[in-house]
Amino acid sequence: xxxxxxxxxxxxxxEFAKFNASFSFDxxxxxxxxxxxxAQAEALVKxxxxxxxxxxxxxxxxxxxxxxxxxxxAYLDSRDAEDVHSFVEAELVALAGDVGFKLHTxxxxxxxxxxxxxxxxxxxxxxxxxxISDMQGALLALAEENLDCIIPGYTHLQRAxxxxxxxxxxxxxxxLKRDALRLTEIRSRVNQLPLGSGALAGTGFAIDRWAVxxxxxxxxxxxxxxxxxxxxxxxxxxxxxAALIMVHLSRLAEDFIIYSTSEFAFIELxxxxxxxxxxxxxxxxxxxxxxxxxxAGRVFGHHTALLATVKGLPLxxxxxxxxxxxxxxxxxxxxxxxxRVMTTVLGNVRVNADRTRAAASxxxxxxxxxxxxxxxxxxxxxxxxxxxxxxxxxxxxxxxALEEVSLEDYRQFSPLFSDDVYEALKLETxxxxxxxxxxxxxxxxxxxxQKAKNLLNSHS
Numbered sequence: 443x444x445x446x447x448x449x450x451x452x453x454x455x456x457e458f459a460k461f462n463a464s465f466s467f468d469x470x471x472x473x474x475x476x477x478x479x480x481a482q483a484e485a486l487v488k489x490x491x492x493x494x495x496x497x498x499x500x501x502x503x504x505x506x507x508x509x510x511x512x513x514x515x516a517y518l519d520s521r522d523a524e525d526v527h528s529f530v531e532a533e534l535v536a537l538a539g540d541v542g543f544k545l546h547t548x549x550x551x552x553x554x555x556x557x558x559x560x561x562x563x564x565x566x567x568x569x570x571x572x573x574i575s576d577m578q579g580a581l582l583a584l585a586e587e588n589l590d591c592i593i594p595g596y597t598h599l600q601r602a603x604x605x606x607x608x609x610x611x612x613x614x615x616x617x618l619k620r621d622a623l624r625l626t627e628i629r630s631r632v633n634q635l636p637l638g639s640g641a642l643a644g645t646g647f648a649i650d651r652w653a654v655x656x657x658x659x660x661x662x663x664x665x666x667x668x669x670x671x672x673x674x675x676x677x678x679x680x681x682x683x684a685a686l687i688m689v690h691l692s693r694l695a696e697d698f699i700i701y702s703t704s705e706f707a708f709i710e711l712x713x714x715x716x717x718x719x720x721x722x723x724x725x726x727x728x729x730x731x732x733x734x735x736x737x738a739g740r741v742f743g744h745h746t747a748l749l750a751t752v753k754g755l756p757l758x759x760x761x762x763x764x765x766x767x768x769x770x771x772x773x774x775x776x777x778x779x780x781x782r783v784m785t786t787v788l789g790n791v792r793v794n795a796d797r798t799r800a801a802a803s804x805x806x807x808x809x810x811x812x813x814x815x816x817x818x819x820x821x822x823x824x825x826x827x828x829x830x831x832x833x834x835x836x837x838x839x840x841x842x843a844l845e846e847v848s849l850e851d852y853r854q855f856s857p858l859f860s861d862d863v864y865e866a867l868k869l870e871t872x873x874x875x876x877x878x879x880x881x882x883x884x885x886x887x888x889x890x891x892q893k894a895k896n897l898l899n900s901h902s
Contacts, residue, residue: 465523468767472518472526474561476508478554478637479530479545481657485649486547496541503537504530526558527551548649550641552671552759557637559767561658563680566774567629573781574622574687575898578615580788582894585611589888592869593708593798594807603810604802604872607793608891609882615894617690624683632676635660639667642758672758674748677766681745684777688738691780695731698787702728708798712790715783730787734780741776744769799869806834808844808867811875815866819858829855 454462483500486492492500507530510517523529534542585608595605635658638644638651644667651663664670701708711728719725748769751762809830816826833855837847845867852859865871876883880890 459524462524462761464525464764464767465518465529467771468526468555469518469529470526470771471555471558471562471767472511472530473508474558474565475526475530475554476504477561478557478658479504479534481654482549482637483545484657485654486544486647488653489548489647489649491547491647492541492544496544499538499541500534500545503534503542506537507533525551527554548640548645548647549637550639550671552641553636553639553667556639556671556673557635557658559770560632560634560636560660560676563632563676563770564629567625567632567680570684570687570774570777570781571622571625573778573785574618574625575901577781577785577788578618578894578898580785581611581615581618582891582898584788584791584793585891588793588795589884589891591793591795591798592802592873594802594805595882601801601805601807604807604869605882606873606884606887607795607798609887612887612890612894614690614694618687619897621683621687621690624686625680628676628679628683630661631679633659633661635663636670636673639664639670642668642671668758672755672760672763674752674763674766677770678745678748678752681741681748681769681773684773685738685741685745687777688734688741688780691784692735692738694784695728695735698791699728699731699735706797706801707794708801709794710792711787712792714790715787730783734784737776737780741773744773802869804843806837806844808869808872809834811866811872812844812863814875815863816856816858821856821858 480501483492483497483504487494487497518529521529521532523532531542531546534545588607591607592604593607593610594601595603595610635651635655637654637658638649640646655661655663664673698709698711700706702711711726711730713726715728715730717727717729719727748766751765755762812833813823813826813830816829817823821829833844833847833852836851836855837844840847845864849859849861849863852863866875874883874885877886879886
């Protein structure tokens with residue numbers, strides 16, 4: 443029996459029925475649908491629609507449906523259903539008898555699906571936060587393993603200043619920290635109960651919505667029935683947050699792709715996350731990272747598509763909103779896979795510390811330190827900056843490093859230069875002279891690592 447067939451005398455076109463159906467993908471909501479139905483049954487007892495015995499019969503039948511769905515992969519293919527809601531109701535009636543038809547009293551598919559989606563997404567946000575935490579842990583482990591490793595820091599993809607590799611990894615930890623905070627904020631907005639809003643005008647029965655919210659562990663209830671059934675802000679917001687996470691994963695993937703090339707050779711990826719060439723035997727390709735980079739665009743597309751879908755919808759519910767689920771589900775799957783694969787990459791990467799140090803030692807990355815040296819001697823920074831630029835030109839002309847410029851030559855540029863200039867130009871000195879909070883000095887980086895570890899431990 444259809445959930446809406448009484449008004450119709452003719453059969454739906456077969457092609458349209460297939461086009462209209464959503465069970466092939468919204469079956470993922472079955473646990474949420476049943477969880478919401480438990481609460482619905484209890485609420486109907488309180489308003490006298492169901493007796494305790496009827497509710498007990500319904501709840502036992504729902505538990506059996508849930509058991510079958512979890513244990514039998516073929517179960518959800520056993521009935522030709524329009525959507526997950528009609529599947530559950532048909533199975534409920536088959537198991538509990540006609541009393542099963544009472545469960546939908548005062549409830550529309552509009553507020554039902556909105557409730558299911560929020561219940562489902564709430565759980566997926568919790569899972570995603572755990573995947574983020576796992577990746578953060580992998581970043582910290584890699585940082586601790588390579589605490590003394592020095593790499594070139596880049597701007598415009600040009601070597602700029604030396605930094606600790608651990609400091610570089612902690613930059614991505616910070617990005618993920620913001621991602622986790624965003625998800626926490628979004629979860630609170632997701633966790634609002636729409637059930638009891640009916641199709642658009644509210645339920646015709648005096649259901650205690652706050653009691654239902656408490657039963658389902660929602661933080662609050664929707665305040666307007668029209669908004670409740672037509673709101674998909676929470677889906678769009680989650681996909682937007684997922685898009686930002688994918689931006690961060692894609693940036694790290696791009697870094698590691700570059701760093702793993704023979705031109706850089708800063709890192710070597712594990713065989714576990716690499717592939718070879720069907721033609722060239724020597725190749726080791728970073729496919730894991732390239733796929734993460736590519737899948738970022740997929741999530742961006744879902745965000746844009748859903749914004750475009752809802753932008754012109756009149757209040758309240760419209761069937762266009764069925765398009766939210768495939769976009770949401772694919773975003774969740776893509777994000778989960780990307781986080782887990784990147785965590786595996788981080789757990790298996792080998793860092794070539796000799797190569798990174800050598801790269802940080804050439805290209806005049808200590809030019810800023812030379813300018814700072816002059817500032818400490820009393821010269822204004824802008825003047826020091828211009829003077830060091832001329833020293834760099836001098837060194838480039840002689841094809842030597844700043845450390846190799848003679849003191850005699852240095853004194854031709856300024857009498858402020860003395861023997862201690864060579865100490866100021868060392869890599870370790872460059873790092874140590876970045877003591878401000880958030881900088882790359884070893885002391886600050888160790889503190890940042892410990893703070894990050896404490897944060898992760900507090901969330902575990």
